[in-house]
Amino acid sequence: MREFELVRAASVADAAKSLAANEDAKLIAGGTNLVDLMKEGVETPGTLIDINAISGLRDVTMSDDGGLMIGALASNSAVAWHPDVQEHFPMISQAILAGATTQIRNMASMGGNLLQKNRCFYYPEENARCNKREPGSGCDAIEGINRMCAVLGTSEHCIAANPSDLCLPLRALDAIVHVEGTNGQRAIPIEKLHKLPGDTPYDEVDLRHDEMITAIEVPPSPIARNSHYRKLRDRTSYAFALVSVAAAIGVEDGIISEVRLAVGGVGTVPWRDEEAEAAMVGQPATQEAFSAGAAIIFRETKAYSGNGFKIDLAKRAIVRVLSELSGDAK
Amino acid sequence: MTEQTRVIGKPVSRIDGVLKTTGGAHYSGDRKSSDGALLHGVLVKSTVAAGYIAGFDTAEAKQMPGFVRFLSYEDGDLIYRIDAPNDDSFVVNEQRTPFIDNQVHFVGQHIGLALAETLEVAEAAAAAILVEYEEDSRHIALDDEDSDLDKPDASGTGEALQVHRGDFDEGLADADVSVSATYTTPVEHHNPIEPSATTAVWDGDRLTVYDATQGNVNDRNYLAAGTGLAKDQVRVLNPFIGGGFGCKGYAWPHSLIAAAAARATGRPVRLVLSRSDMYTSCGHRPQTRQSITLAAKSDGTFTALKHETLSHRSPIGDHMEPCGMPSMVLYDCPNLVVTHSNRVLNRPSPTPMRGPGEASGAFALESAVDELAEKLGIDPVELRKRNASQMDPRNSRPWSTFNHPECLDRGAERIGWSRRKSPGQWREGNELVGLGVATTYYPAYRSPAAARVTLFPDETAKVEISVQDIGTGLYTILAQMVAEKLGLEAADVAVEIGDTDLPEGPLAGGSMTTASVSGGVAAACDALQEKRAQASGDEAISAEAGSEESLGFGGDNDMGKSFLSFGAIFAEVRVDKDFGIVRIPRLVGVFDAGKILNPKTARSQMIGGMIFGVGMAMLEETFVDPESGRFINPSLGEYYVPVNADIHDIDVEFIDEPDYDFNPFGARGIGELGTVGTAPAIANAVYNATGIRVRDLPIRLDDLM
Numbered sequence A: 001m002r003e004f005e006l007v008r009a010a011s012v013a014d015a016a017k018s019l020a021a022n023e024d025a026k027l028i029a030g031g032t033n034l035v036d037l038m039k040e041g042v043e044t045p046g047t048l049i050d051i052n053a054i055s056g057l058r059d060v061t062m063s064d065d066g067g068l069m070i071g072a073l074a075s076n077s078a079v080a081w082h083p084d085v086q087e088h089f090p091m092i093s094q095a096i097l098a099g100a101t102t103q104i105r106n107m108a109s110m111g112g113n114l115l116q117k118n119r120c121f122y123y124p125e126e127n128a129r130c131n132k133r134e135p136g137s138g139c140d141a142i143e144g145i146n147r148m149c150a151v152l153g154t155s156e157h158c159i160a161a162n163p164s165d166l167c168l169p170l171r172a173l174d175a176i177v178h179v180e181g182t183n184g185q186r187a188i189p190i191e192k193l194h195k196l197p198g199d200t201p202y203d204e205v206d207l208r209h210d211e212m213i214t215a216i217e218v219p220p221s222p223i224a225r226n227s228h229y230r231k232l233r234d235r236t237s238y239a240f241a242l243v244s245v246a247a248a249i250g251v252e253d254g255i256i257s258e259v260r261l262a263v264g265g266v267g268t269v270p271w272r273d274e275e276a277e278a279a280m281v282g283q284p285a286t287q288e289a290f291s292a293g294a295a296i297i298f299r300e301t302k303a304y305s306g307n308g309f310k311i312d313l314a315k316r317a318i319v320r321v322l323s324e325l326s327g328d329a330k
Numbered sequence B: 001m002t003e004q005t006r007v008i009g010k011p012v013s014r015i016d017g018v019l020k021t022t023g024g025a026h027y028s029g030d031r032k033s034s035d036g037a038l039l040h041g042v043l044v045k046s047t048v049a050a051g052y053i054a055g056f057d058t059a060e061a062k063q064m065p066g067f068v069r070f071l072s073y074e075d076g077d078l079i080y081r082i083d084a085p086n087d088d089s090f091v092v093n094e095q096r097t098p099f100i101d102n103q104v105h106f107v108g109q110h111i112g113l114a115l116a117e118t119l120e121v122a123e124a125a126a127a128a129i130l131v132e133y134e135e136d137s138r139h140i141a142l143d144d145e146d147s148d149l150d151k152p153d154a155s156g157t158g159e160a161l162q163v164h165r166g167d168f169d170e171g172l173a174d175a176d177v178s179v180s181a182t183y184t185t186p187v188e189h190h191n192p193i194e195p196s197a198t199t200a201v202w203d204g205d206r207l208t209v210y211d212a213t214q215g216n217v218n219d220r221n222y223l224a225a226g227t228g229l230a231k232d233q234v235r236v237l238n239p240f241i242g243g244g245f246g247c248k249g250y251a252w253p254h255s256l257i258a259a260a261a262a263r264a265t266g267r268p269v270r271l272v273l274s275r276s277d278m279y280t281s282c283g284h285r286p287q288t289r290q291s292i293t294l295a296a297k298s299d300g301t302f303t304a305l306k307h308e309t310l311s312h313r314s315p316i317g318d319h320m321e322p323c324g325m326p327s328m329v330l331y332d333c334p335n336l337v338v339t340h341s342n343r344v345l346n347r348p349s350p351t352p353m354r355g356p357g358e359a360s361g362a363f364a365l366e367s368a369v370d371e372l373a374e375k376l377g378i379d380p381v382e383l384r385k386r387n388a389s390q391m392d393p394r395n396s397r398p399w400s401t402f403n404h405p406e407c408l409d410r411g412a413e414r415i416g417w418s419r420r421k422s423p424g425q426w427r428e429g430n431e432l433v434g435l436g437v438a439t440t441y442y443p444a445y446r447s448p449a450a451a452r453v454t455l456f457p458d459e460t461a462k463v464e465i466s467v468q469d470i471g472t473g474l475y476t477i478l479a480q481m482v483a484e485k486l487g488l489e490a491a492d493v494a495v496e497i498g499d500t501d502l503p504e505g506p507l508a509g510g511s512m513t514t515a516s517v518s519g520g521v522a523a524a525c526d527a528l529q530e531k532r533a534q535a536s537g538d539e540a541i542s543a544e545a546g547s548e549e550s551l552g553f554g555g556d557n558d559m560g561k562s563f564l565s566f567g568a569i570f571a572e573v574r575v576d577k578d579f580g581i582v583r584i585p586r587l588v589g590v591f592d593a594g595k596i597l598n599p600k601t602a603r604s605q606m607i608g609g610m611i612f613g614v615g616m617a618m619l620e621e622t623f624v625d626p627e628s629g630r631f632i633n634p635s636l637g638e639y640y641v642p643v644n645a646d647i648h649d650i651d652v653e654f655i656d657e658p659d660y661d662f663n664p665f666g667a668r669g670i671g672e673l674g675t676v677g678t679a680p681a682i683a684n685a686v687y688n689a690t691g692i693r694v695r696d697l698p699i700r701l702d703d704l705m
């Protein structure tokens, strides 16, 4: 690990100012992702700005209209076990609890979770070619071991999957990410936060260097009460998703009135396809309709030597989750 | 000894348990240097698979405050040339002397050591050292026909590896039914929770090394050879080991590099391997491809068996994974062909890993037996019983105890085998349910061991022996043995192990420590009892004795019997019909391992061994990057071992029939027996559940979708 300086930010403005003053600085929240990457020599910040002492960023509050405002420093555990989250947005709680381990979730912050790095085997490997770690070096995963990699949104420069479980229900629910920098505050729709790799896979998120995430807002969604997160993986716990599904569905008189659906493990960004949702609305809530919707999501895929199975697996998972949810839906 | 025992056979709790749970047990990497003189070493590892080092650029490292020294092949005379093939005082799986020249044989080879005042500086320095290579062509793939292929005659334990019995072609022609299939297993790593660690301290011309090793005497002899010292000038201490599973069994270069660095700098040196170092520094279970043909009469009688193994070794290593061993001993089959070939690849050196050969080999053989049973329409339990070898097929000697069929029957009863349906027929909701069986076995080995036992006037005792407890419970077993013999309680016996200045014992490998030490301990206790009869009781009395005999290696001995432990593993699996995800709600193991000295520690060993097999069946694989030959998932985040959520009910039963021909306490080894048959039992259960035969480990959900 490279030597670094540690400074403590007292306020969001303070953190933004420190960032602006220092190109080589990074924020540290729980450190569960950043410190690992520093040990591997992938991240080499000269300065770490500890944001944990900033007050007012740990609250989870529900507004009168049923939306959630979640502070960026709230721990993953605190959010997962929050009664309002569990009752009104079960898939958020389930997604968090399906990730990492109890110890890591206790440390991990919500803001950090949104920005966690990918889990392609070649990314932390110093001597491998990786365009995210070393722009222009190439991508060893395309011809190499790519079981964990994406089949949607890939480019010839990068096929790494976005690993976050949390981002999927947030994407399905059109969450808004609030950030603050030296130029003031912005609200970024979560679909705009993560960028497709294209030919700049190292440019991962729509955040300026001096900006810090302060909160995550989840708009009200009555159907989210009837939501579920299902994660399929090689190991029962402590493993990233091969495929995961975050879904909410409303069914009236047997007809689908609304669907919110995001798929994990398959996309280079948290993946959602509104066209698929639109195609399902108005259809009878049957496996045929779910299956047709799933087919739309995967109409244009690119599979690699070790991950083609994800396409079928994801379709099956979508059908299973939506079928189970609509069985429950009144 | 009679069968009536007082302390032996009782579930005594581990006497080292409190030390371990309170942090009182100090491991090799915990040793503090009293005078603050300790230097930290970090390995510089090759990043190419084949070639030569053209030069090092150490300029940046040398600027770092706290950096002390960089060592490499350029410090030529640092390490004495070890003569591994010819020096029988030690065993290594990597025969090249570290730093002997500038040649590189695989990614991860130790090519240098950065030494600094702190670990942080040593790490930064190691990372900053630039290496220039002249690359050579590399051989990475198992089927790379341009690389050399060996056909070794014998395994590391003396077992013949190229065996022809009877006439295979005739046996095949006589058969009514046969199956032929190819099975593969991937590279796997031991992943003990404690990484290997060496702290080396020189005092004049004496060297003391705290080393995380499963074989302290072997390690001492290796270190003596590599430093040019006499054995009695070197002392290796390893009172506690955080698991090994084979990767700390034989000696490895990092220990010698640390000792040489301490000599070169005149300061104590600590070298703790990082988790990723562990993937390239101390062996792995090599990849195998095994082809089996098994043929039988319609009544199930085996007529022909061929088991051919292709595996790999490094250019500087000699390990051959002896997968054909189960085919030589488990069943009566008059016509047998067993072959082994080893491809020389530019990958790190393999080494034994829990059930070496047996585990990979049993996966192939026991899957083939299941496939044959299916084709014959005979119950797989019945087919195994019909063909179980009544005597050792290698030499027609009787087994010292023989309960193979009984293990199968008892296991069938415990798992509820009668519930089993034909493949794919048992469905509950979204799950397909299946039951599977496999035979497990492990040879019984015994090595020479001495022991010293002392009785104090207050009727407490001490036993001293240079062996190691790698987490299995040996401390407790030794206390029980001495207590039994001297009429004391286990709590009255102090156990001192893990120090090569004590009477020499065997390395902890081949499941043989308990069996090996029992002869020496029993003899020392008997000698002590004689002295005790004459003694006044006011003074401590002491006796030392040893057993010189090795037993079981290569199946050879002069006792007219063969020693081997049998067992049976049964698995129940539930497979999601759409997702292919496998759950294992229940595993049953029934084992005949002689007298069980301590049912509590023994049960832990069997459970641990079976979980090891779950890992092998379902999870474990070190991915080899096909282009560079790099192990690409060298961390516990990406190399999956089972977690609690993967493990459900595990049921263990012992036959508990003493084997007094083997040693005075009647015990055979148990460390590996639980692992060997577990992967095939699970694979066979998966077939029974789904009708899909997975012949390539690990079994993954995409195999079953």
Ligand SMILES: Cc1cc2nc3c(=O)[nH]c(=O)nc-3n(C[C@H](O)[C@H](O)[C@H](O)COP(=O)(O)OP(=O)(O)OC[C@H]3O[C@@H](n4cnc5c(N)ncnc54)[C@H](O)[C@@H]3O)c2cc1C
Pocket: A026, A027, A028, A029, A030, A031, A032, A033, A034, A035, A036, A051, A072, A073, A076, A098, A099, A100, A101, A104, A107, A108, A109, A110, A111, A112, A113, A114, A115, A116, A163, A164, A165, A166, A211, A212, A213, A214, A238, A239, A240, A241, B637
């Ligand atoms: C062993 C292990 C297993 C895991 N398994 C899973 C899993 O199965 N599923 C899953 O989804 N995740 C998993 N994770 C990832 C885990 O969720 C993340 O590490 C965690 O959420 C990151 O939060 P943190 O606060 O620790 O972030 P940090 O490590 O502190 O920071 C991560 C990044 O975010 C930046 N950052 C942090 N906070 C802010 C902020 N407020 N504004 C702007 N930038 C910020 C940092 O600068 C850094 O770049 C796993 C992690 C580990 C170590």
